[in-house]
Amino acid sequence: MALKTKVWDAADHLETDADMVAYLDAALENGDSTVIAAALGDIARAKGMTQIAQDAGLGRESLYKALSPAGNPEFGTVLKVVHALGLRLHAETVLSTGVRPHFPLKLGLTPVFYLTMSLRTTTHEVFNQTPELRGHNRYVGNLALQEGVAREGAGWADAWLIERGLELGSEQMQEWATQANRNPPQLQAFSATGERSDTVLYHPAYHALMAYLKRHGVSSGPWADPKPGAHVARAALFQLFAEVEGGALCPTTMTYACVPALKREPKLAATWLPKVLSPEYDSRFLPGPQKTGATLGMGMTEKQGGSDVRSNTTFAEPAGQDEWGETCRLTGHKWFLSAPMSDAFLVLAQTAPGPSCFFVPRFLPDGSVNDIRIQRLKDKLGDRSNASSEVEFWNARGWLVGEAGRGIPTLLEMGTWTRLDCVLGSAGLMRGAISIALHHAHHRSVFGKLLVQQPLMMNVLADLALETEAAQSLALRLAGAFDRRSDEREALLMRLLTPAAKYWVCKRGPTLAAEAMEVLGGNGYVEENQMAGIYRQIPVNSIWEGSGNVMCLDVLRALRKHPETVSALLSEIEPALGRHEAFDRHVSWLKDNLLSQEHSEASGRRLTQGIALGMQGALLLRHAPDDVAEAFCASRFGSEAIHSHGTFGNLLPSHNLEGLIERAWPLGD
Ligand SMILES: Cc1cc2nc3c(=O)[nH]c(=O)nc-3n(C[C@H](O)[C@H](O)[C@H](O)COP(=O)(O)OP(=O)(O)OC[C@H]3O[C@@H](n4cnc5c(N)ncnc54)[C@H](O)[C@@H]3O)c2cc1C
Helix, strand or coil: CCCCCCHHHHHHCCCCHHHHHHHHHHHHHHCCHHHHHHHHHHHHHHHHHHHHHHHCCCCHHHHHHHHCCCCCCCHHHHHHHHHHHHHHHHHHHHHHCCCCCCHHHHHHHHHHHHHHHHHCCCCCCCCCCCCCCCCCCCCCCCHHHHHHHHHCCCHHHHHHHHHHHHHHCCHHHHHHHHHHHHCCCEEEEECCCCCEEEEEECCHHHHHHHHHHHHCCCCCHHHHCCCCCHHHHHHHHHHHHHCCCCCCHHHHHHHHHHHHHHHCCHHHHHHHHHHHHCCCCCCCCCCHHHCCCCCEEEECCECCECCCHHHCCCEEEEEEEECCEEEEEEEEEEEEEECCCCCEEEEEEEECCEEEEEEEECECCCCCECCEEEEEECCCCCCCCCCEEEEEEEEEEEEEECCCCCHHHHHHHHHHHHHHHHHHHHHHHHHHHHHHHHHHHCCCEECCEEHHHCHHHHHHHHHHHHHHHHHHHHHHHHHHHHHCCCCHHHHHHHHHHHHHHHHHHHHHHHHHHHHHHHHCHHHHHCCCCHHHHHHHHCCHHHHCCCCHHHHHHHHHHHHHHCCCHHHHHHHHHHHHCCCCHHHHHHHHHHHHHHHCCCCCHHHHHHHHHHHHHHHHHHHHHHHCCHHHHHHHHHHHHCHHHHHCCCCCCCCCCCCCHHHHHHHHCCCCC
C-alpha cells in the first residue's frame, strides 16, 4: 500500500478494518512521524466519513470537494470537518485500531493535532476552565461562620443571613462590585462655570452597593434595633459582604463607628441620629436634615501624622452656640478623608485645652455649603470604588463632640468600632479568596486529576482553610465581646482583643490572598477574576485605623492600664488546656510573658501575635471539629510550625486534609 499518496485519495482505499490495521502497521514500520500522522489522519477520515458528512450536512461527494485543495472550499464547512476529524483522530482512530499511544505514535499524532488546531482559527472549544463562582449561598457554604454566629448569640439571625448569603453570591452583586471598581469615583472640583463644586461622582453600581448595606443595617442596624447578638449578626453580614466588595464598606463602617459619639451630643443627635439610623440610602448632595438617610465619615490623618494625631495642625476657633450646640470655625487640612460625599464627618482639631472632636457637616443649618474643599482624590492600590480625598477646611463650621481637649479619647472610642470592622473585613476577604480557590480546585484538572485531588495542593488548601476558620472564629468572638461589653470581663476582652486581632488577622490576610491567588495559576493574576481585587483590597485593613505596630503598642497599653485584662484573657484560653500538648506549651509561654511586669515595646509583635494565636487555638480546641483543632495547633504551635516560615501547605500529611477541605467547602463544587 502506498503510503505517500495524497491523503484524500488514500481514504478511498481504506474500506475494511483489516485494510486500516495493515495500513497503520505499515506506517509504524516505516517509523517516519509524518507518515504515521498521515496514516492516522487517513484512517480517521475513512472510519468517520459517513458520520462527518452527516454532521456537516453534506453528501460524501461535496465533502471531498470541500476538503480537496482543488475544490472550492467553503471555509465554515472545512472548519467543521477538520474539527470533527481532529476529534475522531483522538477518540476513534487510535483506540478503535487497538493501537495504544506509544512514543512513535505520539510523535505522529502531534503534527496532525496541531494542524487540526491551527486550522480552527475563528473559535475553539474551551475546556478545563473553571466556571465563574456564581449563584452560591455564601452563608450556607460557610460552616465556621454559621457555627460562630450561633455560638456568639445571633442564632436568631440565621434565616436572615441565609437570604443575604444567597443575594451576596448572586451574579447581580458581583456585577455591581465589578462595575463600582472598574469605574472609580471622579472628583468634580468645579462646576462648568468655574464655581467650586467639591463633589464626587460615583458609578450607579456603587450607590446600589451602599443602598444594600444601609438597607440591611450594616451601617446602623445594631444601634437602631439593639438586642443581644445584634453586633454579631451584623458582623456576619459584614464578612459576607466583604467577600464581594470592600470599597462600600469604608463609609458603612465609619457611619456605624460614629454613632456612640454622636449619641453623646443630644442636640446634634436630635437632628442627625434618625437620619444615620435610617435604613434609607440617599445619595443626593443635600443638607442632611432634608435627606431620607445619612452617612458619616472621619477626618484625623494629616500630612505630618496619621498615627501620631497629636501632631494635628488643623485648629478650631470658638464661634458661639446654636441649635446644634457649641460651634467652632475650623482651618486646616486632612490628608486622608474617605467618602467625602458623606453627610458629615467627625474631625480632630486643636483647641486651647488640646485636640478636640468636631461634627463637621457638608451643609450648614441654613442650607449653605460648609467650606470643605476637596483638593484631589487618592489614586489607590485597591479600595477603588471608595473615594479617599485630600481636603482643606476654610473656616468650615464644626460642632464640639465630647469634652473640649478630649478629642483623642473620643476618636479612640470610634477607632475601637472601626478596628472591629477591619478584622471582620479581612476575615471576609480571606473567606472570599479561599472560596474562589476551593471552587477552582474542584474544577481544574492537572496531570489527569482534579487539583483538589493532588496531595500537595490538598495540603495548601487545607492550610488556607485552617487559617480562614481561625480568623473567622476570632472575628466573631470579638464581635461577641462588643455585644456583651456591659459585662466587665467582656469589656476587658474587647479592649485587648481588638488591637490583637486587628494586628494578626489583618497581617495574615495578604499572605493568604497571595497563596489563594496562586491556586488559580495565571487566571488568578488577571483582573477579570475576583481574586486580583481581593489581593489589592486586603492590605488596607492592616494599614488604616492604626497600622500593625500601632496595634501592638495598643495591646501593651491595654495590659499596662488594665492589668486585670490578663485574667480575663486567661479565663478564655485556659479552658482549652489539656487537649493539645503544643498548645499547652504556648499558653505557658504566653502566661509567663503576660504576667511579667515589663513588656518591652520591641517585643510587642511577639506578644500580640502570641495572644491572637492563643485565642485562635483556644477557640478551635473548644468549638471546632477535632481534625481542625489538631491540625491548627500542631502547625501553629508544634514542631510543624518551624517548617512553615510564613508559607502555607506545610501540614503533616497525616492530618485529615480531605476532611479539612470538605469542611471549608461542603458543597464540593
Ligand atoms: C485607603 C485609605 C483610606 C483612609 N481613610 C482615612 C479617613 O477616612 N480618615 C482618616 O483620618 N484617615 C484615613 N486614612 C489614613 C490612615 O488611617 C493612616 O494612613 C494610618 O492611620 C497611618 O498613618 P500614617 O499614614 O500617617 O502613617 P504613620 O503614622 O507615619 O505610620 C507609618 C508606619 O509607622 C508605624 N508606626 C507609627 N508609630 C510607631 C511607633 N511609635 N513605633 C513603631 N512604629 C510606628 C506605623 O505602624 C506605620 O507602619 C486612610 C488610609 C488609607 C490607606
